[in-house]
Amino acid sequence: MTENDRTLPPEALDDWAAVLRERFALAEDDLPIALILDLARDVANGVARPAAPFSAFVAGLVAGRAGGSPGDVRAVVAAISELALAHRSDPGT
Incomplete structure (x- = not known):
């Protein structure tokens, strides 16, 4: 390959x-492909490429612990994307 x-x-x-x-x-709603790809993009651009799959794993773990609903997933992904975007703009990083 x-x-x-x-x-x-x-x-x-x-x-x-x-x-x-x-x-x-x-x-179908359990696998929000576009949402996860957006998360990976935000983390890869805001933190580092290797942080993207790690952050996706964390999103799944945290969302699962919160109940695992599609709403839980969206909320956790939004929070991680927000952190990644803030990380990129933080001059201390």
Whole structure:
């Protein structure tokens, strides 16, 4: 597999999301692809690229502990994105 084969447009994730939904009995709303990709972008640009998958994991962990609803996920992702954007603009970082 070449590097270009692994770089997919966001809509190409639909097939992978379907596999994950089937395997783990998840609903469509349980996998907000655009929201998570936006989180990864904000963290990668505001903090560092390696912080993006780590932050996505943290978002899932915190949202799960908060109850795991789609609203919980959106709230946690918004908070992490906000932190990442503030981190980028903080001259001390």
